[in-house]
Amino acid sequence: MSTGSPRQLWLLPVLLITVIATALGGLLARDLYSEPVTPPPATVVATSPSPGPPEEQPGPADVRGTADAVVHPLYHTLRKLLQTYFNAVNAKDYAQWSSAVTYERQTNQPEQKWRDEYASTKDGNIVMHRVEARGDGTARVLLTFTSTQAVTDAPQELPEPCIHWNVVWAFSTEDGEWKLAAGPASATPQHEACG
Known part of the structure; x- marks a missing residue:
């Protein structure tokens, strides 16, 4: 064998x-x-933070996001853009603000008008709640923030020194970059006096 x-x-x-x-x-x-994917950055908040006492308004100026917003693929891009926008408002830096918005929005708000409208404004307590992207190069963000300002710089319909804003802001791509856009959603915010 x-x-x-x-x-x-x-x-x-x-x-x-x-x-x-x-x-x-x-x-x-x-x-x-x-x-596993690394956990979201420390900018995540469970809900809108409760406002502090009047002397601490408008609150921290860093843009944060809820868990729902943070998981969206555009979160980091739009968060960075919003941070530039709010930093510009707080620093009264029109050139920086212009870098964050579309050309149409700049045209609607030339420098002197912008400076007049934001002369005393400080923004804080900024939270992105939701991000919705569309296939046509546009997106919307549900956002809350607090502003403090001289009563003379407040909106005519709400002449208050401290306002809580609940807005849906429009974004679009321009020259290959995301920008804060003008639009009907951005033009009709909900807001109420702090307190």
């Missing part, structure tokens, strides 16, 4: 070791590439 040639005897263990090594390599690669 023949047990096979010596060449055939060593081929089977080598083939078996190769198959086992390949399977183990595949399992290791799967584990390596299926690491």
